[in-house]
Amino acid sequence: MPKIAVCDDDKESVIRLKEMILSAGISKEIDCYESGEKLVESDQNYDILFLDIDMGGMNGIETAKILREKDKNVKIIYVTSYAEYVHYAFAVHAFAYLLKPVSQEQVKAQLQEAISYYQKRKKEDEISIRFETKDGSELVRINDIYYFEYRERRVYVKTKKENLIIRGGIREIAERMKGYDFAVPHKSFVVNLFYVKAVKGYDIRMMDGSLIPLSQKKSTEFRSLLNKFLAGCI
Numbered sequence: 001m002p003k004i005a006v007c008d009d010d011k012e013s014v015i016r017l018k019e020m021i022l023s024a025g026i027s028k029e030i031d032c033y034e035s036g037e038k039l040v041e042s043d044q045n046y047d048i049l050f051l052d053i054d055m056g057g058m059n060g061i062e063t064a065k066i067l068r069e070k071d072k073n074v075k076i077i078y079v080t081s082y083a084e085y086v087h088y089a090f091a092v093h094a095f096a097y098l099l100k101p102v103s104q105e106q107v108k109a110q111l112q113e114a115i116s117y118y119q120k121r122k123k124e125d126e127i128s129i130r131f132e133t134k135d136g137s138e139l140v141r142i143n144d145i146y147y148f149e150y151r152e153r154r155v156y157v158k159t160k161k162e163n164l165i166i167r168g169g170i171r172e173i174a175e176r177m178k179g180y181d182f183a184v185p186h187k188s189f190v191v192n193l194f195y196v197k198a199v200k201g202y203d204i205r206m207m208d209g210s211l212i213p214l215s216q217k218k219s220t221e222f223r224s225l226l227n228k229f230l231a232g233c234i
Helices: 011-023 036-042 060-070 083-091 104-125 170-180 219-233
Strands: 004-007 030-033 048-051 075-080 096-099 128-133 136-141 145-151 154-159 163-166 182-186 189-192 196-200 203-206 211-213
Touching: 004 011, 004 036, 011 030, 011 104, 030 036, 036 060, 048 060, 048 104, 060 075, 060 196, 075 104, 096 104, 128 163, 136 163, 145 170, 170 182, 170 189, 182 211, 182 219, 189 211, 196 219
Parallel strands: 004 030, 004 048, 048 075, 075 096
Antiparallel strands: 128 136, 145 154, 145 189, 154 163, 182 189, 196 203, 203 211
16 A cells, blocks of 8 residues: 655645545555655655645645655655646646646546556665676666765675675666666766656766766766656656
């Protein structure tokens, strides 16, 4: 069952939207927040987030930017009274943009569409791939891999659980991982685009804290692949 939250500084809007979501029969529990600050401070990850834009204090755009740093996969559905904010919503890869007052039909339709993406991602998270190491064959979940690095004539794999040394060349790995949203930012690296936290100049900061170089030669292609990946997450 997906984890859903509502964030709006108008109490009546929160109550009304919560009732609509519950009526859709998608989830039995909805977390509610009355400010962007409280949502960010909660440090919770959600699958679907209904978020107002025009809020006192931290607005919905600022809130989404902070959330996106740690979670690229949350489906953000903006619910606002102002159509002119739609341009800013695309900057944080919003899944949908609804104008108040919203109807039960609109909420249900967006929920059903978001759920289809949620279920697809759940299936992808379970995919594993087999690598040959010096100690034998090893099955690794793709979702656990941060990146591959070629150094000292070996390919190292940085994962959530351990670091592995695998057989094969970095080019062979790049070709093999291409279909799983991995990309090559430098001749010595293959990275999981899902775990790219930020790209500044020619540095790539990963969600595990690693700093990976982005070569000038690969920069345009890598940034294009990253943008396409992010667009596919919305």
